[in-house]
Amino acid sequence: MKIVFCSDPLYPNRPDMSYDDEVKAAQEAGLEYVLIDFEKLTRDEDALSATRRVKAVETPGVAIYRGWMLRPHAYQQLYAALQERGVILINTPQAYQHCHYLPESYHIIAGQTPLTVWLPLPDCLDMQIVRQALAVFGDKPLVLKDYVKSRKHEWAKACYIPAASDRAAVESVIQKFIELQGEELNAGLVFREYVPLQNIGAHSRSGMPLTKEFRLFFLDGKLLYLSEYWPEGSYDGGTPPIEVFEGVAQQVQSRFFTMDVAQRTDGNWIIVELGDAQVAGLPGPNDAPHFYQKLNAQSLSVIS
Numbered sequence: 001m002k003i004v005f006c007s008d009p010l011y012p013n014r015p016d017m018s019y020d021d022e023v024k025a026a027q028e029a030g031l032e033y034v035l036i037d038f039e040k041l042t043r044d045e046d047a048l049s050a051t052r053r054v055k056a057v058e059t060p061g062v063a064i065y066r067g068w069m070l071r072p073h074a075y076q077q078l079y080a081a082l083q084e085r086g087v088i089l090i091n092t093p094q095a096y097q098h099c100h101y102l103p104e105s106y107h108i109i110a111g112q113t114p115l116t117v118w119l120p121l122p123d124c125l126d127m128q129i130v131r132q133a134l135a136v137f138g139d140k141p142l143v144l145k146d147y148v149k150s151r152k153h154e155w156a157k158a159c160y161i162p163a164a165s166d167r168a169a170v171e172s173v174i175q176k177f178i179e180l181q182g183e184e185l186n187a188g189l190v191f192r193e194y195v196p197l198q199n200i201g202a203h204s205r206s207g208m209p210l211t212k213e214f215r216l217f218f219l220d221g222k223l224l225y226l227s228e229y230w231p232e233g234s235y236d237g238g239t240p241p242i243e244v245f246e247g248v249a250q251q252v253q254s255r256f257f258t259m260d261v262a263q264r265t266d267g268n269w270i271i272v273e274l275g276d277a278q279v280a281g282l283p284g285p286n287d288a289p290h291f292y293q294k295l296n297a298q299s300l301s302v303i304s
């Protein structure tokens with residue numbers, strides 16, 4: 001099984017420095033890698049040129065992309081261009097979008113995740129439509145994000161809404177969020193009931209509240225790897241109930257995805273979000289060697 005990394009923007013023969021730890025760990029685990037040009041793929045929308053350094057192989061084999069997040073359209077282009085060369089990304093474009101866009105997989109995690117409503121662009125810019133959509137929350141507090149990401153580090157200004165019924169607060173947080181996301185805004189707005197999560201400190205730079213959250217990587221329905229989500233903050237005892245989440249994982253329409261889970265103040269656990277595991281960061285500074293060892297071991301038995 002191959003890993004697909006992005007090349008350094010200045011030196012196309014070298015991997016992007018931000019992934020140095022992962023490249024080293026992948027090699028040490030015995031995994032081969034190829035490089036693609038992220039800028040050519042996303043900025044120039046030229047998937048052919050982005051993949052030109054990937055050698056075509058006669059016998060197609062499964063590969064895993066490990067790199068920056070891609071819009072579904074760019075992923076589709078990458079998938080097709082690599083497929084031409086016999087390199088088959090583990091997740092189809094449909095599977096990628098299923099976990100990348102929260103609304104797509106919400107029905108699968110609904111029993112384990114806070115109540116969520118969403119509005120696509122441009123409806124989400126119409127405050128009357130927003131108010132109607134938020135009525136279901138009454139005066140509960142909310143968390144705002146787009147289909148993919150939040151501005152969690154701008155928690156008070158652009159993420160947390162103290163009451164869904166507070167028009168001024170709703171409008172101000174939405175406005176700030178849209179302004180900060182700029183070109184990065186993905187597909188629409190997502191509003192989620194805020195639930196009190198166990199606090200494990202405050203982020204050293206942004207001050208956002210850190211919660212007891214873990215990132216679970218699933219490969220072919222089985223837990224591959226688990227990591228504490230925040231490298232800072234005190235995780236004392238208590239890990240997530242894996243059996244419960246493995247049950248939900250069976251329903252997710254993707255071979256390789258992440259499930260971020262967090263513990264509520266009442267002790268119960270929730271799913272915070274799913275993500276495509278190919279574009280999900282390894283949270284801890286020491287995760288890479290363990291992650292790639294496990295990936296290689298499981299790939300030998302499961303992936304074909």
Ligand SMILES: Nc1ncnc2c1ncn2[C@@H]1O[C@H](COP(=O)(O)OP(=O)(O)O)[C@@H](O)[C@H]1O
Nearest residue numbers: 114143148149150152192193194195211272273
């Ligand atoms: N419904 C919620 N209730 C309470 N806290 C939440 C909720 N959703 C998210 N959070 C907090 O906000 C953070 C960011 O939310 P998340 O959906 O993971 O966005 P991102 O994709 O930007 O990571 C989470 O790590 C968690 O601490």
Ligand SMILES: [Mg+2]
Nearest residue numbers: 150260272273
């Ligand atoms: Mg998150």
